[in-house]
Amino acid sequence: MTDIPSLFEDVTLAPPVAVFQLSTECKRDPSEKKINLGVGAYRDENGAPWVLPVVRSIEAQMAIDPLLNHEYLPILGLPDFREACVKLLLGGDSNAIIENRAAGIQCLSGTGALAIGASFLKKYYNKRLDSTPIYVSDPTWGNHYGIFRKAGFTDLRAYRYWNAETKGLHIKGFLEDLQDAPEYSIIVLHSCAHNPTGVDPSPNQWKQIAEVCKRRNLFPFFDCAYQGFASGDPNADAWSVRYFADQGFELLASQSFSKNFGLYNERAGNLVIVMHNSSVISRSLSQIELLVRVQYSNPPNHGARIVSTALNNLAFRQEWHENIKTMSGRIKEMREALFSKLRMKGVPGSWNHVVDQIGMFCFTGLSDDQVAFLKKRHLYMMDGGRINICALNPSNIDYFVECVAESFCQCTVDKEGKL
Numbered sequence: 001m002t003d004i005p006s007l008f009e010d011v012t013l014a015p016p017v018a019v020f021q022l023s024t025e026c027k028r029d030p031s032e033k034k035i036n037l038g039v040g041a042y043r044d045e046n047g048a049p050w051v052l053p054v055v056r057s058i059e060a061q062m063a064i065d066p067l068l069n070h071e072y073l074p075i076l077g078l079p080d081f082r083e084a085c086v087k088l089l090l091g092g093d094s095n096a097i098i099e100n101r102a103a104g105i106q107c108l109s110g111t112g113a114l115a116i117g118a119s120f121l122k123k124y125y126n127k128r129l130d131s132t133p134i135y136v137s138d139p140t141w142g143n144h145y146g147i148f149r150k151a152g153f154t155d156l157r158a159y160r161y162w163n164a165e166t167k168g169l170h171i172k173g174f175l176e177d178l179q180d181a182p183e184y185s186i187i188v189l190h191s192c193a194h195n196p197t198g199v200d201p202s203p204n205q206w207k208q209i210a211e212v213c214k215r216r217n218l219f220p221f222f223d224c225a226y227q228g229f230a231s232g233d234p235n236a237d238a239w240s241v242r243y244f245a246d247q248g249f250e251l252l253a254s255q256s257f258s259k260n261f262g263l264y265n266e267r268a269g270n271l272v273i274v275m276h277n278s279s280v281i282s283r284s285l286s287q288i289e290l291l292v293r294v295q296y297s298n299p300p301n302h303g304a305r306i307v308s309t310a311l312n313n314l315a316f317r318q319e320w321h322e323n324i325k326t327m328s329g330r331i332k333e334m335r336e337a338l339f340s341k342l343r344m345k346g347v348p349g350s351w352n353h354v355v356d357q358i359g360m361f362c363f364t365g366l367s368d369d370q371v372a373f374l375k376k377r378h379l380y381m382m383d384g385g386r387i388n389i390c391a392l393n394p395s396n397i398d399y400f401v402e403c404v405a406e407s408f409c410q411c412t413v414d415k416e417g418k419l
Contacts, residue, residue, distance in 0.1 A: 018142070019382065026380040034378040035396050037387040040195075040360065041264055042229075042327055045393045050327070052262045054319040058309045070301070075289045077106020077270075077299050081308035085255055085270035088311060089224060089238050096245050100278035105288050106299045109269035110225045110256025111143060117221060117252045117271050118151035119291050120284070125219065126184045133185040135177070137161035139384065141195045141223070144188055159187070162197050167353035167365050169199050171208070178212040187213060191222045191253070192237040193230035193359025196386040200230075200358055206240045210247055220244055222253035229260040230359045232328035234321075250275050257307050259360065260324055266303025327390075331360060334392045338362075341401045348408050362389050370407040377403040 016024075022038040044050045062068055076082065082104035086097060096102040107113035126132045131154050136144045138158035145156055159181075160173030178187065189209075194200055201209060213220055222241050228234035241253055257268040271288075275281050292298070310316045339354040354362055366374070366385035374381065379400060381387045392400060 022380050022382065025375075029378055029380075031378040033396075033399055035380065035391055035400060037379060037381040037391045039388060039391070040259075041388075042259065042262060042360070043388075043390045043393070045330065047391070047393055047396070050262060052320070052323040054310055054316055054323050055262060055306055057319065058306050058316060061309075062305065068305075073106070073298050073301055073304075075292050075298050076285060077104075078301065078304045078308055080312055081304040082106055082270060084308055084311035086272050088234060089227065089241055089253060089255060089272055090245055090274070091235070091238070091242055094242065094245060096274045101276065101281060102245075102272065102274045103281050103285055105271040105273070105285070105292070106304055107254070107269045107271050107292075108296065108299060109258055109267040110223065110254045111147070111269070112267065112296075112299075113254030113256070113269045113271040114144070114147045114221075114223065115151065116288060116291055116295070117254060117273075118148050118153070119295075120288055121186060121219075121221070121252070122152045123291075124284075124287065125186070128184060129182075131155045133157050133182055134188065135159050135181055135185055135218075136188045137174075137190065137194070139196055140188070140190075144223070148188075157181075161194070162199065162363065164365070167199075167363070168356065169201060169205065171201065171205050174201075175208060175212055178209065178216065178218060181216060181218060183217045184219065185216075186219045186221055188221050188223060189240070191224040191227070191240050193226035193361070195225065195359075196361050196382070196384065197363040198357030198359050198361050199353075199363070201240070203239060203243075206243055210244055210249070213244075214247065214249070220249055220251045222251065224253050225256040226259050226359050227255070228321075228324040229328060232325040234260075234324070245274050248276075257303065261303075261307055261310070261320070263303040263306065266306070267300060268303030268307050331389050334389050334397070335362070337394075337397055338389070338392060338401070341397060342404065345401050345405050347401070347405045360388055360390060362387050364404075366404070366407065367411060369411040370404075373407045373411055374403055377406070379403055 019038050023036055026034055026036040042050055086102050086104040090097055090102055107116050133155045134148045134153045135157050138161050148156060159177035160170045163170035192200055227237045230237045244251055251274050253272040255270040258264045273284055310320045335355050339351050342351045364385040364387055368383055371381055371383055371385055
């Protein structure tokens, strides 16, 4: 230690990242009844992380492949991975692919793809305004705000999404806010399994959203973190993006393979760009290459090679399809079990939204007072009442329901039993 003052004395202590802080608190809790309902990762019926069997198989093959080495990947990433990811999202018969108007850039998972995409948009999109508005859903994944601000965007706005009364999509407000958005605004859309609500537009509602975006010259940036993981069908989960591409939109889309391949710590992701012509694609890739070069130079190999191998090998691809059906199927089973047990327990409310929502997260509608109360019962969830459905399993779901029921007695609700 020294008495000499540091050159960094002005550095303030930043607040902890909420979801990781919640996990830390849960780990420190000695109770055997504790449940971490906040972490955004799949858990099996025993509450344990699950390495997909297809990932195990591919890793075993990679371990004995004498041709693999640790050389740098190209700046834009593993070519087979990039091509396969674009086809996974847009479909092999996409006109954008056939006409060479689509390309992929391997990134550091979905977060990195959003960041590279945001940096590209900040530098090259919409020179008509000094500050292009960015619209995100209300609510949205909290990191969206930080990513776009870090890229230099200063005008971040929210469009209505969650209807607290119906516990569903606020489609009227959604469309009104898009209609009122300044032309050429950037609209961040969740392609499926909306985080945190689990509420997705129907195909017909997506058509309405696309119609307003086209009429108002709004630019779509899709966040695709759960393709295949949401419904068990990668094609169904990509419907919204494919519809926009088929309607002639230029767009960006971030892909994450953390959830649908269980590669959370491998940071495997891809940025898909769709433009009106192939010459713009070539020039855009050349500029994105420079953005990547100064940020992390080139991406990691391991996770991308696993995904590429699975998507480009028919047998492995079929095994992956079975694995994502296993995960999505267990989540659906726990939604149905939770709905049934809450109703049988007589907990106020219809709880239909539990089974109407899709994907890993459920926006329960529990109040912040109830969330605080439930933490005293060793149930750790995010403010706003978002829970990770697959944190529930046959051994803990009854305790969870019992505590939720108790929270309605201990916390304030209105005369109709609404939160």
